[in-house]
Amino acid sequence: MAEKVTAYRFDRIDETLSQLNREDCAIIAGGTDVMVLHKSRRGVPPKFSKPIVFIDHLSELKQVYQTDKDLHIGACCTYTELLEHPLIPTPIKSAIKTIAAPAIRNRGTVGGNICNASPAGDMLPLLYVYNAKVLLRSVNGDRFVAISDFIQGPRRIQRLHNEIVTEIILPSVLEEGTHVIFEKVGNRNADAIAKVSFAGFMRINKERIEDIRFAFGAVGPTMIRSREIEKKLVGKTLPLADAEIDTIVAEFDKIIRPIDDQRSTAVYRKTVALNLLRYFLSLKQ
Amino acid sequence: MITFTLNGRVVETDAPATVRLLDLIRDDFELIGTKEGCGEGECGACSVFVNNLVQNSCLIPIGSIAGANIQTIEGIIETEQFKILDESYSVAGGVQCGYCIPGMIMASAALLSKNPHPSETEIREGISGNLCRCTGYNMIVDAINLAAQKGDGIWQKK
Known part of the structure; x- marks a missing residue:
């Protein structure tokens, strides 16, 4: 019989952050990595040792916008959403076309790919050469961390348990030259x-x-x-x-x-x- | 309690939020057209539509689909698009053991509704997340090509 699990899916990001501040949870965005990581045998739900928080429906995490020359990418944008977005630079789109397949691209998120911190993470080499910054938000406010500092090792990231990665920022996205x-x-x-x-x-x-x-x-x-x-x-x-x-x-x-x-x-x-x-x-x- | 739309019908379940959509639709709703292959998102046998986008149901915890519109192979079987695909797969010899076919059909329908006249490269890209161990893919590519020709004009319709 399936074990009982506590799972949260708040309508708003501030409620999500308050819950994370109260309790250490496993965050699920698209789930394409975590569901495999926690996989059980057929018919048995994946096992999680912590309560779960779903975040991929939060509209605040799905925006793409530009301020000056910086491109802000919402952490829960799926690869497909980026492929279809006019602000995403062509080289990133070309790279995304080589990542996974349509069904995964419809679900997997950029923020998830970063937080999974796989040594083979598909988006990571590109994000490193774009000098990407990660924007983390908690009830205490925002902080920015360079992607190379954020990822500390295989599956190790510099995220505190009360934080969510909300944006990935590509500074000075200049296409010219x-x-x-x-x-x-x-x-x-x-x-x-x-x-x-x-x-x-x-x-x-x-x-x-x-x-x-x-x-x-x-x-x-x-x-x-x-x-x-x-x-x-x-x-x-x-x-x-x-x-x-x-x-x-x-x-x-x-x-x-x-x-x-x-x-x-x-x-x-x-x-x-x-x-x-x-x-x-x-x-x- | 999680409420969502399954093949046009509003349904609810009290299964835990971590249960895979694949298990829910097969075991609780007895829709066994959707198959499990690898269980890791690499073979596409479990493909379903989530809000009209093809996704791997083995990777979806049901907690994340509250309010979503889910369609399985059973849900598209009455559509004109399915009939064209069904006929094209038969004519082209695209089906052998058949295990991958529900997923292939979902991927084919997803591709054609986005791109009604795909090139061969685009067809291969469209089904790149679906493994078939029988046909060697060529007959499946032919089937999709045929469906694109036969179904000219019907793919953009919902």
Whole structure:
């Protein structure tokens, strides 16, 4: 027989926050990750050790809007909603088309993908290269945390039990002169968890690199990004010389330490990650 | 008590909020057209419509669907769209063991109602979340193509 569970689904965000302030709860947005994580055998409901709070119906968490050059994305926007939203930058839309499949995209949320903090989280490399910030709200107010600080390790995030991630903010979303790529390598195009993923971001003025960022997924406990290595490329002109590319690839070779698991091997992951970096650096803009 | 619309009828349940929509519709409402394959959102056999969007019912806790409009394969069987798909799948040989087919039909209907004239790539993308271990997909792609041609003009209708 199914066990009794306490579940809340408030109409308003302030009621939700008050409840979270009173009680440590498991938050469910789209549920596409948590339902698998807590899965039981067929016919037996998933087991949760805490009361549950549903949040994906809250309209405050589904807004997309722009203030100055910052793009605010509601944490409970589904991938499909982002695909259909005029403010979402084209590179993010192209990336979303490679994530999961229509049925998951109709349900899975950006906030959920972040809070799941999987080393292979699909949106994460892109959010890292966009310098995304996470907006957390509690009864005590709001706070902003950089995504690279928010995600601390596999399934570990810097969220207090009374907080909800309400928005993801992409600062200075400039399309002009910005080139963004996202590559995901998996066993199947749809619905596969990445063996390796990569996002590259480059802003150029004429041939000069003004800003360059890259992040690797599924090759470490969190996304791998190195601002020191990125800095070495700022001011260089495109196309980069082979020797310059070799130097950058060699530096990443030292810091990427993937693991063997059921999805892939460390050797494969490292080779592909470095090839993706080389491919990005060799692109003729 | 959770109230929602199931195949056009308002229903309620006192099952716990964590129960999967898949189990509720199969066990409590005895609508067994919706299948369980992987139980992890990777095979699409459990596809249903939630507010007209195709979703995996194995990943949906029923607590989150209060007030929603749920349609299963049984709920679309009387529609003109279903009849065209049914005929097209038969003509193209798109059905072998049949286990994936309710989910495939839901994915096909979702695709065509959004994009009535999909390219082959768009068809493959539309059913990318649905696994079939018999046909090798080509006949299913043909079936959807055929349904797009035969059903010209009917897909945008609700």
